Every structure is written in structure tokens, then in C-alpha cells.
Amino acid sequence: MPQFLDTTAADFETTFAALLGAKREDSPDVDAIVADIIADVRTRGDQAVIELTAKFDRLELAPETLAFSAEEIAAAVAQVAPADRAALELAAERIRAYHVRQMPPNQLWTDPDGATLGWRWGAVSAAGLYVPGGLASYPSSVLMNAIPAKVAGVERLAIVVPAPDGVINPLVLLAAQIAGVDEIYRIGGAQAIAALAYGTETIRPVDKITGPGNAFVAAAKRRVFGKVGIDMIAGPSEILVIADKDNNPDWIALDLMSQAEHDASAQAMLITDDAEFGRKVAAAVDKRLETLERREIAGASWRDFGAVITVRDLDEAAALSNRIAPEHLELCVAEPEALAELCHHAGAIFMGQFTPEAIGDYVGGPNHVLPTARSARFSSGLSVLDFLKRTTLSKMTPEALNAIGPTAERLAQSESLEAHGLSVRARLDQLNR
């Protein structure tokens, strides 16, 4: 049973605060282990990566087999059913079309003082993408990470994906091929992150690392942050559905379960202004949980972290949503656009009853790598901006320097930075001799 909350209840604030604060993930203290792994890879390079892969993934590699060869990739993708290939290609096309629009413009202008100012965007030269192996090895995530990088103009895009016991999902390799990935290494864990960040004899270092991973991967990303850029530290997935009574309870139940089936730590919540509708959805969930393939995972998530919250009206729903700052927000109400205006903190908003969140996971176009654990308060989903950086540009004419230089000199003096001031003054003196 999920929790049932009602904003009119006396203990609502306490219960809701506990729900918000619930710790959904064990965070084993892997930091010391990860520090050792990174140090080992920095010192011993390929050899460390090879030994750690034998240990953790039961896979014996040599420097020349760290990467998949073109022949191996071709052989694997040849196994993929045409319908799966077509689906990945359509998804890739739609994701590309969306992300192309994110390319930000350069700007350059001259202000009234004669100063030319602006900025210029450029791509990171090399990026690395972590793809989990095993249960959570999703080809859609390869597309979602790799396509923005290639749209941004990243020249060299490398994937690391563990292949425990040598097993790899051919769809992951196909998705990488469709997205234009340049190198694919069959390694994972903290050792893969260390190899991407610091390089080995075989693997050249990258400038930016993105992609989800387990606690070891997350700890390693946090540690190499600064040496390279990283995207975010992702947590378990979440959905919040705000639905009025004019919805099919089974559709909403399936939307909730489509998050819950990801992970027993995932969280699915419903906010509704009709308590009766909330009960119908909960009943529909129970019915679906009788037959769903992943009912153990989805059931545990729903039981431990699920919630049905009844509110007085949709304004109250928006206010609660802003406190939750959900990764995915579905608005199944008569006027979703109006409600979206009130929802300030969400990774992605899905509007109306014909936009199940699963559309966004695959083919909508927007990225499915989104901020979790309330971080939509301050961060955004993955985009081309994650693979770009901005250089600011300035050029002063003598007139511009005459106009604003004395102010710079004054401020430098007030900060006791004499050379700053003199670097301006020397030029002004020459100009005004």
C-alpha cells in the first residue's frame, strides 16, 4: 500500500515533510574504495583497468581488446531485428531534431562607448559516456547522451559499458553506431571513469563525462569532477502525476508503474483533487501489479515510496509539486498549459492525457536524462549545453578605454591591486600624452 495523504488532514505537513525527506537509496560508503581504484588506474593505466575488469566483471581483457573492434560491432548489430533498428532510428531522428534547436547563438556587439563585447560557444573536444551494463543497460540512454554531444560538435565521443561475463546488449552497440559514437570500451565501474578522466596507454582522456551509474560510478564522477566536467549525480527515478477525475484510472496507474518498474527505490506519486479518483487509481495499480513482469520491483517501489495525495484544488497541487520538484511531471488535467505555468521546478512536464511519460523516455525528442532527488530546483536535464562551453570576448578601442578605463583603475585601487590599475593607467597615459 502506498501512503494516502490529504491536505485537509491535521497531520498533513508532518507526513508530507517525511515523504519529501525519505531516504530512498542506501548510500554505501564506497568513497574509500573508489579513491583506491582511481589511484590505481592513474598509476598503472591499462593493467589496472584489466585486472579490475577481471575481478568485477569476470572478463579477461588485454590492451588490444579493451575496445570493441569494428568487426565485433558489425557482427553484434547484424543480430538486431529490423523493427528494433527502425525504432531506434526514428527515436534518434526525433531526439536529434529536438536538440538541434538547443544550439545557442554566438553574440557580438559594440556598445556606445566603442567596446566590442560578446561571447562564442564551442564544443568540448572529447566526451565520455558511461552506459550501465546488465539490468539497466538501455539503448535509449545511449541515444539520449550521445546525440546531444554530437549535435554540440564533440569530435571524439567514447563510450564505456561493462560487459559482465562478456555479455553485451547488441542494441546498445547499435544505438552507439546510430548516434555516431567513435570508440566503445567494454569496461565499467570506477575504473572506467578513472580511465576516461586520466587516460591510460590505450584510452585517451576526455574532457567531460556524462551518463548514469551505480554508487561506485557516482562516487568516481564526484571525485574526478574538476579534472573533467561531469553532468550530474543521478538518483533513482521519480514521477509525479497531477490528475483530475476526468482520467482513465488505469492509464494513470500504468504511468505510475512505468516509473516504479525501474527500481525498487523509484518513486511514483499521484496528486488529485478527487479522493475517490485517487482510490480508483490505487485499485488499478493493485490490479496491474498482479500481472506485470516486473511486479516485484514495481510493487516494492509503490509500497515503500508511492503516495496518493488529495488536495483541495489544482493551485494546491502546483504548490506541492514545487516542493517536490519532480524529475517527471505529468499534468492530466483539462488545462495542462495553465497548470504548467504554476509548476516552477520540474525536469520535464508532460501535458494532457495523451502524453504518457514513456513517450518522453523514447521518442518525444526531449532528453530523458533529468534531474532527480529535488535537484530540478537548481538543475536541468541533459542538453547540448552540457557539451558546449562559452568564451567571452572583449575588445576596447582607445576611445572605449578612455571612457571606462578610469573606473577600472579606481576599483583596482580600492581593492589594493596596483598592477591591475597600472595596466590601465599606462595605456591611458600614452593615449592622452
Add this chain to the structure above:
Amino acid sequence: MPQFLDTTAADFETTFAALLGAKREDSPDVDAIVADIIADVRTRGDQAVIELTAKFDRLELAPETLAFSAEEIAAAVAQVAPADRAALELAAERIRAYHVRQMPPNQLWTDPDGATLGWRWGAVSAAGLYVPGGLASYPSSVLMNAIPAKVAGVERLAIVVPAPDGVINPLVLLAAQIAGVDEIYRIGGAQAIAALAYGTETIRPVDKITGPGNAFVAAAKRRVFGKVGIDMIAGPSEILVIADKDNNPDWIALDLMSQAEHDASAQAMLITDDAEFGRKVAAAVDKRLETLERREIAGASWRDFGAVITVRDLDEAAALSNRIAPEHLELCVAEPEALAELCHHAGAIFMGQFTPEAIGDYVGGPNHVLPTARSARFSSGLSVLDFLKRTTLSKMTPEALNAIGPTAERLAQSESLEAHGLSVRARLDQLNR
């Protein structure tokens, strides 16, 4: 003496690689201390902050004196000389004018399948800005951090600034007032970062923390990353000047010293295609170092980390610049725009001999909070984007769902995520009954 390098020398690669890899900062292992401080502030709130401030800053506070009162701020800013106020106001105006142009547009469009897609930008609700105390307490940095936040639309902007022995720079308070800062707390160190991230009885938590600080502040920012957003982990300042012989050696020497005077760990480098000009600049530096107020700091930086590199031509200069990825890049050459096109990794570029870097520190308009330690390879200077986050938007019509839903269903099946597929299928079945 700085290092003199020449790309035609046999040992150039070795020497240049050593220069690139030089560790310029002691990184004391403060992480354990910082972890304890954060835990203490989370547990004991105000009381912990007060005790730590008494210990580290020799300042006795109470919950009601953690923040500067309006009267205290008014009394402090009344001491500021009118010329200093005018300088800060002009700088603020120019910084604001530049950053207003960074506001990214929202987008919303309908694609041929009938899917409405787009995104919307919104400001973080509350941001905290760390301002160092003592030697590095720069009012210009207050403007550079606070103005982008306010331009982005941050409603609540709080500053923390340590006041060792109760001493505070009135210009810092004035800069905060000019920039529209809402709250100013006289606390610093890891305890201030913890208070901003987790909140205390008196200080409400924020969503994003920016601003430079010492090793304790940097370690604390790294630790609270995820709970809140952070900007970057800043290192000591750097400048690279690329100059041909048609420059005044003294101007270039002053530009180099304007970075070197920040910090003995700062780095100032010159690349020139004329060895004789390089020697003239080095001589001009030596002469300036006889009299500069901060000659001990600037001299140590120049001696330990300074470099003069002679190259065959400007193409080679650009290639080296891309390996250095400097925070500040000055192009004092005949055609700076053409050279800038070749320089792909730099925080800020200053073009031509009348654009000393100090202009950018104060009044140019672009931000002076820039990526250090080669991180311009993957990150950008502070901007309004640091205080905004993007929500993606999707809305399917029945037609759009019919067009792309089956592809989503197929991909869900290939990833063994049954509920994802069913959430689409249930709707398609209803639509096509």
C-alpha cells in the same frame, strides 16, 4: 626568473608538459574536517555556526546578529567615498547590460506529427553567494556573482562573508546593496556553506551556491553538491598573453603582473613569436617588481610559475593556448579576431593592445568568474545560466500518439520495461477502437 621555453628546442615537449602539469596549489586534506563541520551545522544549526565563527573568526555572534541589520549596512556604506560608489555603480550598470543579453529564450513548436515540444527557463528560487573575507574580499566579485543571479530572476539572494575580528569591507556591503542582495550574513568557511545548503533556525536554505573561497570552502561546496547546485571549484588565477613584437613591453609586463599579484600560486605566461620581445617583457617585469606594492606575491608567482614561450608563428601559439586552456587569454597581435578563431579553449579572450585584462575584471561587462586549471576545456564563466534551469515540455495529440507511440512501445519492449509499453498501448487501443 620565470621559465623561458622555445618550441624549436629539443626538450620543448618535456618542459611544456611539466609546465602544464605543475601543481600550483597545496591541497591540504581538509575533507575530514569539513565533513565534521557540515555534520555539526546540520545537527546543531545556529549554535554550531556561532561556535565555529567564534573559533575561526574570533567573532562572538548570536542568532539575531548573524545577519547584518539594515542600519549596520547603511552606516557602513555611508563611509564609502563618492568616487568609489560611482565606480561600483558604473561597473554594475555595464555588467548588468552584458548579462541581460544572456537570458535564453523559451521555445515551443509543433512538429509535423502534431507533437507540441519545447522548453521553458526559470530561475532558481534562492541562491547563496560566498564572498571571501580578508585579503581577497573583492567588491567586484560581489557584483560579478550577484548581478547574474538577479538578472536571472532569483528572488532571494543571500551573501555569506566572514568578518574576522568583526572587520568588514564597507565596499563589499555597498556592492551587495547595488546588486540587490537580500540578506548578508557575517559568517564564512565550511560552516557558512553548510548553513546555506541545509539551513539553520535563522538562515533558510538556498538552492544554489556560487562564489570563490579557500580550500575549506571548496571542499564544502564539493560535499554539498547534489543537495544544492554549485558553480565550480575555482583554483588560482591565470593569464596567457600572446603578443607579437609590435607591443609596448611594459604594458604586457603589467598585464602579466596583474594576474601574478593576486596570489603566489597564480600563473602568468607570455607566448611570443619574437624571442627578443620576450626578453624585453621579462626585463620590464623585473623593473616593475622593484616597486610594485604586492611585489612579494607577484614576484613569487612569476618566479615559480611564470613562463615566456617563444614560438615559430601564431598558429603554433594558438595550438599551445589550446593545450593550456587559459582562464584569461590576451591577444596583443595585429589581427586578434583571426587569432581568436583558432583559440578554442579559454574562459575569456581580450583582443588587441587596448584591452588589458584588468578591464574585464571590473568594467568590461563579461563576468570575471572564469574556469581555471585547464577547465576551460569543458566549462564556462559564470553567467545567468548558472541561476536558471530548464523544464522540457511535451504534449501529444491523439494523432501524434498514434504516429510515434508504437515506436515507443517497441523500444520499451526491447528494454523489458513492460509498464512503459502498456502506458502507451492502453491509450492507442482506446484511440483505435
